[in-house]
Amino acid sequence: MACRWAIARRRFQSIRKVHDFLTVGAAAPLQQAGAIALELPQSYYQKLAETYLVKRDRMLGILNGAGFRCFKPGARIMS
Numbered sequence: 001m002a003c004r005w006a007i008a009r010r011r012f013q014s015i016r017k018v019h020d021f022l023t024v025g026a027a028a029p030l031q032q033a034g035a036i037a038l039e040l041p042q043s044y045y046q047k048l049a050e051t052y053l054v055k056r057d058r059m060l061g062i063l064n065g066a067g068f069r070c071f072k073p074g075a076r077i078m079s
Helices: 014-023 028-037 042-065
Strands: none
Touching: none
């Protein structure tokens, strides 16, 4: 869970305003990107997922080969 608050002396209260803008509101370019992403074909996301799986497996192989104890995730956050 992300920490979404800040405590500061009165002279630093401007940080609260900046914090609110950065954490609550999505930047306009991100909103535009989201609208465009909704129009992409399902095949784009399938290919993206495949690419991430290949990269994950490669990284796990490298880390395991270097002696790290790694666990392959068995679930996804989004699908």
